[in-house]
Each structure stands twice: as structure tokens, then as C-alpha cells.
Amino acid sequence: MEKAFQKNLINIEPYVAGEQPKSDDIIKLNANENPYPPSPAVQKAIAEFDAGALRLYPPMDAAPLRQAIADFYGIDRSCVFAGNGSDDVLAAAFRAFFNSDKPLLYPDITYSFYPVWCELLKIPFETVPVDEGFNIHVEDYYRENGGIVIPNPNAPTTIGLGLDAVEDLISHNRDSIVIIDEAYADFSGVSCVPLIKKYDNLVITQTFSKSRALAGMRVACAMADPYLIGYLDAVKDSYNSYPMDAVAIRAGAAAMSDREYFEQTCKKIIATRERTAAGLRELGFILPDSSANFLFVTHPKHTAKEIFSYLRERGIYIRYFNKPRIDDRLRITIGTDEQMDRLISELRTLIQG
Amino acid sequence: MEKAFQKNLINIEPYVAGEQPKSDDIIKLNANENPYPPSPAVQKAIAEFDAGALRLYPPMDAAPLRQAIADFYGIDRSCVFAGNGSDDVLAAAFRAFFNSDKPLLYPDITYSFYPVWCELLKIPFETVPVDEGFNIHVEDYYRENGGIVIPNPNAPTTIGLGLDAVEDLISHNRDSIVIIDEAYADFSGVSCVPLIKKYDNLVITQTFSKSRALAGMRVACAMADPYLIGYLDAVKDSYNSYPMDAVAIRAGAAAMSDREYFEQTCKKIIATRERTAAGLRELGFILPDSSANFLFVTHPKHTAKEIFSYLRERGIYIRYFNKPRIDDRLRITIGTDEQMDRLISELRTLIQG
Numbered sequence: 084m085e086k087a088f089q090k091n092l093i094n095i096e097p098y099v100a101g102e103q104p105k106s107d108d109i110i111k112l113n114a115n116e117n118p119y120p121p122s123p124a125v126q127k128a129i130a131e132f133d134a135g136a137l138r139l140y141p142p143m144d145a146a147p148l149r150q151a152i153a154d155f156y157g158i159d160r161s162c163v164f165a166g167n168g169s170d171d172v173l174a175a176a177f178r179a180f181f182n183s184d185k186p187l188l189y190p191d192i193t194y195s196f197y198p199v200w201c202e203l204l205k206i207p208f209e210t211v212p213v214d215e216g217f218n219i220h221v222e223d224y225y226r227e228n229g230g231i232v233i234p235n236p237n238a239p240t241t242i243g244l245g246l247d248a249v250e251d252l253i254s255h256n257r258d259s260i261v262i263i264d265e266a267y268a269d270f271s272g273v274s275c276v277p278l279i280k281k282y283d284n285l286v287i288t289q290t291f292s293k294s295r296a297l298a299g300m301r302v303a304c305a306m307a308d309p310y311l312i313g314y315l316d317a318v319k320d321s322y323n324s325y326p327m328d329a330v331a332i333r334a335g336a337a338a339m340s341d342r343e344y345f346e347q348t349c350k351k352i353i354a355t356r357e358r359t360a361a362g363l364r365e366l367g368f369i370l371p372d373s374s375a376n377f378l379f380v381t382h383p384k385h386t387a388k389e390i391f392s393y394l395r396e397r398g399i400y401i402r403y404f405n406k407p408r409i410d411d412r413l414r415i416t417i418g419t420d421e422q423m424d425r426l427i428s429e430l431r432t433l434i435q436g
Numbered sequence: 437m438e439k440a441f442q443k444n445l446i447n448i449e450p451y452v453a454g455e456q457p458k459s460d461d462i463i464k465l466n467a468n469e470n471p472y473p474p475s476p477a478v479q480k481a482i483a484e485f486d487a488g489a490l491r492l493y494p495p496m497d498a499a500p501l502r503q504a505i506a507d508f509y510g511i512d513r514s515c516v517f518a519g520n521g522s523d524d525v526l527a528a529a530f531r532a533f534f535n536s537d538k539p540l541l542y543p544d545i546t547y548s549f550y551p552v553w554c555e556l557l558k559i560p561f562e563t564v565p566v567d568e569g570f571n572i573h574v575e576d577y578y579r580e581n582g583g584i585v586i587p588n589p590n591a592p593t594t595i596g597l598g599l600d601a602v603e604d605l606i607s608h609n610r611d612s613i614v615i616i617d618e619a620y621a622d623f624s625g626v627s628c629v630p631l632i633k634k635y636d637n638l639v640i641t642q643t644f645s646k647s648r649a650l651a652g653m654r655v656a657c658a659m660a661d662p663y664l665i666g667y668l669d670a671v672k673d674s675y676n677s678y679p680m681d682a683v684a685i686r687a688g689a690a691a692m693s694d695r696e697y698f699e700q701t702c703k704k705i706i707a708t709r710e711r712t713a714a715g716l717r718e719l720g721f722i723l724p725d726s727s728a729n730f731l732f733v734t735h736p737k738h739t740a741k742e743i744f745s746y747l748r749e750r751g752i753y754i755r756y757f758n759k760p761r762i763d764d765r766l767r768i769t770i771g772t773d774e775q776m777d778r779l780i781s782e783l784r785t786l787i788q789g
Contacts, residue, residue, distance in 0.1 A: 086610075086611075086636070087611035087612075088533075088610070088611055088612055088613050088637050090536075091535050091536040091582055091612065091613065092532060092533060093533075093535055093670070093671060094535070095667075095670045095671070095674055096670060111492075114492075114493055116491055116492050116493065117491045119491065120488035120490070121487055121491060125487045125490065126486075126487035126488075129482060129483075129487050129683065130483050130485075130487075132482050132483075134474055134478045134479035134482050134483075135473035135474075136652055137473070137474050137478065137649065137650050137652035137653045138469055138470045138471070138472065138473055138649040138650075138651060139467075139469050139651055139652055140467055140469065140645070140651040141652045141654070167520065167678045167681075170678050171678045178446060179445060179446045180441075180444060180445060180446075181444060182444050182445065182446055182447070183443075199674070199675065203675055229444055257439075257440070257441070258440035258441055259441055259444070260441050260444065283439070284439075284441050292493070296490065297490050297491075298490065298491060298492055298493040298494075299490035299491065299494045299681060299683075300490050300681050300682065300683065301494070301678055301679070301681040314445055314446060314448075317448045317449060318448070321552070322552065322556055325520045325523050325524045325654055327654075328520075328652060328654040328683075328684055329653065330482065330652075330681075330683045330684070330687075331681055331683070331684075334487070334683075
């Protein structure tokens with residue numbers, strides 16, 4: 084029987100949690116997580132954390148974390164904002180910067196949460212098609228808009244834009260805020276952080292969930308002109324009163340402080356990526372050169388769905404998108420060399436019989 | 437010079453962070469924080485946390501925490517939702533449950549974030565005045581509405597409703613969702629959790645920031661019929677992709693598991709509250725009996741602002757509200773006995789000269 088209060092409930096399907104695979108048994112290459120643990124400095128920061136301090140609210144501004152990010156990039160702390168993961172930071176940025184009747188522009192193939200925030204915040208938007216090879220052409224963004232957001236490298240396509248192309252994009256859109264979502268930039272070596280001093284309409288977001296192996300801790304940041312950072316602070320303070328927790332602040336700061344470990348693990352992942360790409364191409368897979376910690380692949384003789392299911396039955400989880408333009412593609416996160424050897428070996432059996 | 441992109445920025449004042457007092461030097465009675473550290477089980481859970489696990493995304497459903505809450509209350513895990521602090525949980529609940537053209541009802545003197553979410557989510561609302569003594573009369577809520585939210589005990593008034601009154605409120609509003617915000621209920625001894633089995637229109641929210649001394653960790657929960665919990669999960673999963681972090685889940689579960697420590701510290705705070713209330717009344721202060729971990733006081737011969745400033749100069753921070761109906765009142769958080777003795781002693785000097 085329908086109850087009267089049911090008509091006041093939000094019009095979405097109640098969520099039913101999916102089965103969580105026991106991660107010990109499977110090779111998990113489906114969430115672009117880091118195969119290596121975070122820096123030992125993170126373990127130390129957590130182990131030494133004084134739980135007594137938790138009785139107090141955390142510092143609203145996550146100061147130690149912002150300082151560590153500023154130190155890493157050699158920028159002023161006033162240019163840094165921090166939040167509970169990229170989704171928190173991006174949601175605040177959408178709210179702060181995209182208040183226009185003109186459409187926000189972003190690629191048609193890109194991160195799936197952009198349209199969610201547009202719907203939620205009633206932001207008009209238009210998607211800009213990537214080309215047949217999934218490339219973004221910055222000239223397509225030289226038109227009237229209420230803002231632009233582009234991941235660089237883009238996901239799930241793995242393709243990155245060079246610094247010159249991004250600078251062209253920004254300089255041709257000085258009347259809009261341009262967000263460059265650098266979730267995967269540490270695997271490309273191309274970061275636009277140096278451009279924030281030159282362009283006061285540029286906002287860069289980064290996450291600690293990938294290159295810094297802190298997906299479980301929810302840490303991310305934005306970097307921009309201090310004037311824009313003030314707006315992010317205002318939004319976070321006014322509409323969203325969940326600051327970062329005190330442990331996440333310390334863990335994030337510790338991760339940021341260990342440059343050597345960070346560079347080492349990124350280098351390892353990039354090396355494994357190149358080995359894996361070569362191995363897959365040998366098996367007939369077609370894929371663009373990846374600037375990220377994952378590959379975006381297709382095979383002329385086997386459907387994406389078939390490969391996905393084949394691997395899943397053998398305990399290897401990758402990502403299949405049942406979406407227009409990319410439903411023949413698979414996204415494969417780069418794991419350890421050992422994991423990727425297992426992957427290649429299973430695929431060899433499938434493809435060469 | 438005005439830049440073109442500025443017109444697309446959100447129309448709020450950029451946030452300028454206030455000075456953070458060095459908490460070693462001051463007695464901080466202004467945020468209703470717990471004067472005691474969290475359970476030693478929390479320190480243990482954090483110290484033993486394997487940072488290696490942070491490379492993976494946290495479990496979306498915060499299962500270990502939900503289980504610990506369910507165990508504490510003797511309810512099924514399907515009746516429990518968890519989030520990053522009360523503000524996260526309440527924001528999800530407002531979004532999930534208050535989709536009506538009829539007004540949401542809540543007291544005129546109450547938690548200051550309710551109107552913020554109403555504005556943000558475009559929820560029509562009407563405030564229901566508390567009486568001259570700041571009491572809520574549940575009969576005032578027996579009218580057409582799109583939902584009800586009431587803190588019990590109410591803040592900043594410290595006044596609690598008995599279980600019978602709350603049950604009257606719920607049973608007279610079976611066509612609406614009623615949220616009882618139990619942020620401070622552990623200091624009153626009155627919790628409506630047992631009523632969730634009887635009323636499928638009841639949602640209870642609780643925070644770990646007060647009675648469980650985890651303000652710095654951002655942990656809170658909602659309890660309700662599993663059907664309603666499904667909607668909270670759907671909202672959190674669809675619109676807000678920042679799950680609880682893995683350390684917060686473990687820390688919260690640890691806090692919930694240590695019933696003895698929890699009951700001990702609540703008892704100490706209640707005893708200190710009663711001593712402090714008696715001491716303040718001796719000095720001529722007028723205040724309702726408190727069911728919370730703070731007091732709501734006024735003095736016939738000294739303005740609230742005067743007392744606030746006097747204490748601040750002496751390193752004791754309390755809360756003054758420059759708002760209609762309560763601008764002659766002060767909110768004083770219960771600290772340790774020692775801190776409250778210092779407070780009383782300073783006030784004695786002010787009042788008795």
C-alpha cells in the first residue's frame with residue numbers, strides 16, 4: 084500500500100549495494116587504484132596520530148595539508164584549496180564558478196560525474212565531441228560558454244593534451260573559468276600548475292586517490308589564483324559544512340611530503356603501463372598511447388563485453404562501459420608487473436586459443 | 437577592473453578565515469565539543485590501521501561502522517545509514533525526504549543549518565515559534581506539512597522533549613517524514629531509536645562529534661526503517677560520491693564498541709553540567725534545565741555581550757548569538773570540572789565585583 088509520505092521521497096531508485104568481491108582473491112584493475120601502498124610517511128602519520136585531538140573539530144582550512152601541497156609545487160598556500168576527494172572539490176568548483184546562462188562545455192567522452200553536478204546545480208551544459216580517435220581539439224572550445232572543464236589526461240580515453248594546447252585553450256577563454264581536472268596528470272608528466280600564476284581564470288584540480296595511493300582517505304585539492312580559492316572556501320564554508328577530518332589532513336600532508344616515494348611509484352606504474360601496452364598490441368589490441376594509470380583498449384576480433392566476462396570469470400576485474408561510442412572499449416587499470424603478466428597471459432589464451 | 441568571468445562566480449562573499457586561537461592557552465567552551473578524548477579503542481584502531489589499505493577506495497556502505505551502530509542499539513544493520521558528520525547525514529536526509537510543495541516545519545530557535553539546506557535544495561519551510569521559555573509544543577506541529585525536523589534536545593536551548601511527546605508528534609504526522617536530530621540525546625537519556633520499529637515515517641540522526649568525542653573525525657549516522665535507509669543510500673550514492681574514509685569508519689566503529697567508556701564520560705559531563713548549572717544559578721543566572729552538554733543562560737544584570745567579552749578577555753571562549761529572541765543568551769559548553777570552576781570563579785568576580 085502506498086503511504087502518503089512516499090510521494091515526498093526523492094524520485095530515484097533506492098540503492099541496493101552490489102556484492103563486494105573479496106579483494107584477496109581477485110586482481111582488481113577496475114577502479115584506477117594504485118597497486119602500491121601510500122608512502123611510509125602516511126603509515127607513520129596515522130600510527131602517531133594523537134586520537135585525543137579528535138575531540139575537537141578539525142581546522143576548517145586543512146592548513147597543514149594546504150601547506151604541504153604549496154611546498155610541493157612551490158606556490159603560495161593562498162593558491163591551494165583542499166577537500167574530501169576530487170568529487171568534493173569539483174562539486175564546490177562547479178557551484179562556485181559556473182553560474183551562467185551560457186553552457187558549460189566538456190568533452191562528450193569524459194568523467195561521468197560532470198553531468199550529475201550540472202543536473203544537481205542546474206548548470207546548462209553542452210558536450211563537445213572528441214574525434215574518432217578520442218582526441219580533444221581545443222579549437223572546438225573557442226566559442227561562447229559559461230565555463231569549461233576538461234580532464235588532462237582525459238578519462239577513460241587516457242589521451243593527454245600538451246601544455247601548449249592547454250594554454251591555448253585557457254588564453255582563448257579568458258572570460259570563463261577553465262577547470263583542468265588533473266586526476267591522472269602525475270602519470271603524464273604534464274601539469275598546468277605553473278600556469279596558475281599567469282591565468283587568473285584557471286583552476287586545477289588534483290586527487291590523492293591515484294598517484295598518491297590514498298583513495299581510502301578521501302583527499303584532493305584545487306589550485307588557482309587566491310581570488311578564486313576564496314570562492315571555493317566560501318562555498319565549502321557556506322553550503323557544505325563537512326570539513327576534511329583531522330586524520331585525512333595529516334595523512335594527505337604526509338603523502339605530499341614524500342616526493343621521492345611518489346616519483347618512484349609513478350615511474351614504476353608508467354613503466355608497467357608501457358610494457359602492458361606493448362604486450363596488448365602484440366595480441367592485436369588497439370589502444371591510444373596512455374598518459375594515465377590505465378589503458379583504453381579494443382580488439383578487432385573480440386567484443387569488449389566478451390573480454391570483460393572472460394577475465395571476470397578468471398578473477399580479473401576490469402571496466403566495461405555500456406555507453407554510446409565506447410561500448411566496444413575496455414578500461415584496464417595498471418597494476419603491478421605481476422598482475423599485468425597474469426592479465427596478458429589470460430588474454431593470450433583467449434585470443435590465440 | 438571587473439573581469440568578464442567574475443559575473444559567473446557564485447554570489448557570496450569570498451571567505452576570509454578567522455584567527456584560530458591557540459587552544460592550549462584558552463578554555464574552549466564554544467563548540468559543544470567533548471572535554472574528554474575519545475575511547476582508547478579509537479586510539480588503538482587508528483594506531484593499528486594498515487595504511488596500505490588506503491590505496492583502495494573505501495567501502496561505500498561503511499559496513500563495519502553501520503554494524504557497530506546496529507550492535508549498540510540492538511537493531512538490524514539495514515536500519516542504519518552512516519555519513520561524514522551530522523551535516524552530511526542531514527543534508528542527504530533533507531534531499532531524500534522533503535520533496536513537497538508543503539512547508540517543512542522546524543522550530544524558530546534551532547540548529548542554524550536547517551534553513552541553509554532548505555535554501556540550497558529549494559525546500560519550502562515554515563518555522564514554528566517556541567514559547568517564551570523556549571519550549572517546543574508538539575501540538576503546534578499538528579498541521580499540514582511536507583516534513584518535520586526537530587532536534588531533541590533542542591539547540592541552543594538545551595530543552596528536551598520526553599519520549600511520549602515525541603511519539604505524539606510522530607503519530608500525528610504519519611503522512612510526513614519526521615526527523616528527530618539526536619545530536620545531544622546521549623546527554624538527556626531520552627532516545628527515540630526504539631520507535632523506529634513502530635513508525636516507518638521516523639528518521640533519527642545522531643553525531644559522533646559530541647558524546648563520542650569524534651568531532652575531528654567526521655562521523656554520524658541515521659537510523660530508520662530500511663525502506664527509508666535505501667533512499668539515503670541512493671542520495672549519497674547518486675549525488676554525493678564522497679563516501680566515509682576508511683580510517684573514519686574504523687575509528688567510528690571503535691568508538692561505538694566501547695560502551696563503558698561512553699557511558700562513563702557522558703555521566704561525568706552530566707554531573708559537571710548539574711554542578712555548573714547550580715553554580716550559575718547561585719550567581720543569579722537564569723537557565724532552563726539542560727538535557728545537553730551545554731547550558732543556555734541569561735543574567736538579569738549583565739548583557740550577554742558583556743559577559744561574552746569579559747570571559748573572552750580572560751581566555752574563556754563561549755558562544756554569543758547576535759540573533760532575534762536569543763541575543764540576551766549565551767551558550768556555554770560543559771568542559772571538565774576544573775574548567776567550569778575557572779568559569780564560575782571568573783563570573784563571580786564580574787558579578788559580585
